[in-house]
Amino acid sequence: MERDLAIRLAGVGRRYALRGPWVLRGVDLGIGGGSLVRIEGANGTGKSTLLRLLAGIDAPSEGRREGRPRTAFVPERFPASLPFSAVGYLTHMGRVHGLARGAAERSAEQWLERFGAGGYARTPLAELSKGSSQKVAVAQALLADPELLVLDEAWTGLDAAARAELDRAVAERRAAGGAVVFVDHDPRRLLGATDETYAVVGNALNRRMGGGTWSQEEDGSAVLAGPTVVIETQGPLGAELPPSVASAATGIGEPTPEGVTRLSVPESRSDVVLKELLTALPPWHVVTVGGGAGANVPSTSASSVASVSASVEVGDRR
Numbered sequence: 001m002e003r004d005l006a007i008r009l010a011g012v013g014r015r016y017a018l019r020g021p022w023v024l025r026g027v028d029l030g031i032g033g034g035s036l037v038r039i040e041g042a043n044g045t046g047k048s049t050l051l052r053l054l055a056g057i058d059a060p061s062e063g064r065r066e067g068r069p070r071t072a073f074v075p076e077r078f079p080a081s082l083p084f085s086a087v088g089y090l091t092h093m094g095r096v097h098g099l100a101r102g103a104a105e106r107s108a109e110q111w112l113e114r115f116g117a118g119g120y121a122r123t124p125l126a127e128l129s130k131g132s133s134q135k136v137a138v139a140q141a142l143l144a145d146p147e148l149l150v151l152d153e154a155w156t157g158l159d160a161a162a163r164a165e166l167d168r169a170v171a172e173r174r175a176a177g178g179a180v181v182f183v184d185h186d187p188r189r190l191l192g193a194t195d196e197t198y199a200v201v202g203n204a205l206n207r208r209m210g211g212g213t214w215s216q217e218e219d220g221s222a223v224l225a226g227p228t229v230v231i232e233t234q235g236p237l238g239a240e241l242p243p244s245v246a247s248a249a250t251g252i253g254e255p256t257p258e259g260v261t262r263l264s265v266p267e268s269r270s271d272v273v274l275k276e277l278l279t280a281l282p283p284w285h286v287v288t289v290g291g292g293a294g295a296n297v298p299s300t301s302a303s304s305v306a307s308v309s310a311s312v313e314v315g316d317r318r
């Protein structure tokens with residue numbers, strides 16, 4: 001494994017029953033030390049499944065998790081009925097993470113203070129409000145300085161001050177060389193700081209590149225506003241996508257064994273992307289062009305792409 005990678009999933013698949021449907025398949029994901037990675041996707045696509053695999057609290061049905069960083073996880077649902085006080089639970093977790101008792105107690109109290117929950121330190125977990133138990137869930141993950149911090153909707157339920165404190169804690173972890181992977185329903189969460197964004201689509205993980213305007217659906221899920229176009233394209237054997245195409249795409253699928261790559265592109269940029277593909281040296285073959293989320297364009301076969309191809313002038317080549 002490369003030295004600077006905190007963790008890698010290699011060819012990972014997960015399904016919950018023998019011969020059941022694959023929730024995830026063929027996931028290759030390397031997370032570098034110090035990086036901040038966002039995972040997104042519609043409800044039920046497998047984001048939490050992916051985070052549990054990264055955190056090592058669930059095992060892949062196929063493929064491997066490589067690397068053994070000291071890992072902490074904030075689950076989507078915190079088991080608030082555990083028979084502990086807040087500080088008792090955190091001290092216990094500190095010891096599980098390898099801290100001595102005194103250090104665990106000090107760290108527990110400091111993190112509760114930081115999240116504005118110092119006043120609840122002696123309160124039984126079962127008596128805490130939802131927001132206060134979320135503070136304990138977050139403190140639990142931070143108290144042992146993890147090398148890999150995995151956050152599943154960790155901001156949900158926190159008040160504004162605690163959300164800002166968690167943002168600061170994420171920045172501190174990264175500054176110390178730790179990697180942070182997160183899922184959050186708010187598309188603006190850590191927006192300027194995120195190094196990479198991946199979307200779970202189908203049962204695959206697509207790296208999302210380029211811009212796009214995010215909006216929020218009524219159910220709280222995030223969607224890319226504006227129509228998108230799906231382009232299937234086949235390049236010369238082993239060729240990388242032209243960089244201008246990669247940066248314009250909002251989603252890039254893993255190539256099929258035949259070398260066909262599926263791209264999601266904002267409709268407003270699809271003409272430019274098609275032109276870039278067709279004028280690349282050597283050119284990429286456009287297999288299909290079709291409507292993605294909210295797209296106005298009907299699915300078309302490659303033959304109708306000829307009109308785009310015909311309008312491309314070689315002089316435009318960059």
Ligand SMILES: Nc1ncnc2c1ncn2[C@@H]1O[C@H](COP(=O)(O)OP(=O)(O)OP(=O)(O)O)[C@@H](O)[C@H]1O
Pocket residue numbers: 016023041042043044045046047048049050
């Ligand atoms: N322990 C489990 N046993 C059986 N099926 C499961 C289990 N955990 C998740 N699944 C199934 O796997 C699929 C993906 O679930 P997962 O919770 O990973 O999605 P998600 O993208 O995090 O969803 P959400 O956005 O709603 O939180 C769903 O169909 C879910 O029912």
